[in-house]
Amino acid sequence: MKNIILPEGPKLNLVALMDIFTILVFFLMVNSSDVEVMQSDAAIKLPQAYAEAVVGTTLKMSIIDDALIVQGRKILDISSLQLTQESIPALQTELQYQASKRAFASDAEQQAGRAITLFADQDVPYEVLRLILATCAAADYRDVSLAVDKAPVQEVTSV
Amino acid sequence: MKSKITTLNTIAELDITSFMNLMIVLVPVLLLNMTFSHLKVIDLTLPELSERIVATQTDEQNLEIVVNPTSLMIMFPAGVPLHSIALTDGKFDKSELQTYLKQVKATFAEQATPKSDITLLLHPKSSYQTLVALMESVRSYPEVVAASVVRAALFPDVSLGDNVESKTVVNDTLTDQTLIGTMTDLTAGVES
Numbered sequence: 001m002k003n004i005i006l007p008e009g010p011k012l013n014l015v016a017l018m019d020i021f022t023i024l025v026f027f028l029m030v031n032s033s034d035v036e037v038m039q040s041d042a043a044i045k046l047p048q049a050y051a052e053a054v055v056g057t058t059l060k061m062s063i064i065d066d067a068l069i070v071q072g073r074k075i076l077d078i079s080s081l082q083l084t085q086e087s088i089p090a091l092q093t094e095l096q097y098q099a100s101k102r103a104f105a106s107d108a109e110q111q112a113g114r115a116i117t118l119f120a121d122q123d124v125p126y127e128v129l130r131l132i133l134a135t136c137a138a139a140d141y142r143d144v145s146l147a148v149d150k151a152p153v154q155e156v157t158s159v
Numbered sequence: 160m161k162s163k164i165t166t167l168n169t170i171a172e173l174d175i176t177s178f179m180n181l182m183i184v185l186v187p188v189l190l191l192n193m194t195f196s197h198l199k200v201i202d203l204t205l206p207e208l209s210e211r212i213v214a215t216q217t218d219e220q221n222l223e224i225v226v227n228p229t230s231l232m233i234m235f236p237a238g239v240p241l242h243s244i245a246l247t248d249g250k251f252d253k254s255e256l257q258t259y260l261k262q263v264k265a266t267f268a269e270q271a272t273p274k275s276d277i278t279l280l281l282h283p284k285s286s287y288q289t290l291v292a293l294m295e296s297v298r299s300y301p302e303v304v305a306a307s308v309v310r311a312a313l314f315p316d317v318s319l320g321d322n323v324e325s326k327t328v329v330n331d332t333l334t335d336q337t338l339i340g341t342m343t344d345l346t347a348g349v350e351s
Contacts, residue, residue, distance in 0.1 A: 137205040
């Protein structure tokens with residue numbers, strides 16, 4: 001008679017919870033692959049546009065307020081630029097210095113030029129951008145990525 | 160009989176306590192690390208200096224969009240206005256532009272001269288936002304194919320230039336244009 005031992009109390013059924021957690025973990029792992037974000041972004045209001053490509057680990061050039069910054073080092077004031085000139089000597093010197101620190105990784109890279117990512121405010125006028133881009137091209141930084149804030153998906157217009 | 164009942168009720172259960180612990184730690188860690196950032200990039204390939212076209216662009220068969228302070232002018236061939244779109248505070252009607260460019264693209268296809276390049280001639284005071292929005296709009300447009308949205312290519316090879324003459328008549332913008340970049344599109348969807 002005393003041999004009958006029934007399990008005591010109901011067991012907690014955790015199967016559904018486990019399912020959720022497993023799915024959640026995989027979802028988060030996939031989504032958190034691009035963790036590295038620019039921390040100095042706050043001051044810059046990037047332009048909005050649709051784009052697919054993600055930010056690579058390239059040289060970073062940003063325009064924050066009035067300062068032109070390459071890899072965290074201030075190069076010059078935008079307001080002191082002479083817009084009529086062909087390129088910006090100070091920026092070109094800096095870019096050449098950055099380029100001298102690293103050789104081309106491959107022939108393909110040499111073909112495409114060195115990579116640089118530009119973080120600029122959406123209100124920067126074209127005349128300034130043109131000068132900066134021209135200087136980048138002169139310093140062989142020809143693979144330019146323009147950082148944008150991914151806009152909400154545009155409505156599909158039917159013809 | 161009694162012993163049978165006992166064995167039925169002691170079927171081995173999976174001990175998932177340690178797994179649960181791991182999950183409970185992993186989920187908050189990953190949640191905290193997650194960045195809801197929408198930072199993306201648009202690729203722009205600048206030509207080599209030797210290839211740079213500084214002189215007058217004489218190619219008559221150039222499709223252009225001239226950006227003036229208050230309007231966008233679509234021109235083809237170069238210098239001949241086709242269509243004008245209002246530009247207020249650097250903003251324009253994206254769908255109007257794309258609808259028009261789709262027609263242009265279709266016309267090129269009909270005439271058996273498919274075209275994928277376009278030149279943007281920007282006014283010096285145009286904002287970066289206008290430039291980026293224009294680039295995005297002329298490269299591709301969203302299209303529904305088999306119940307999913309894809310990007311259909313419009314004019315993915317974008318060149319940039321100056322619109323120096325914009326204060327006067329737009330007709331002779333060609334006189335002093337400098338092409339500083341050609342964009343190669345790596346992300347465009349299907350060809351329409």
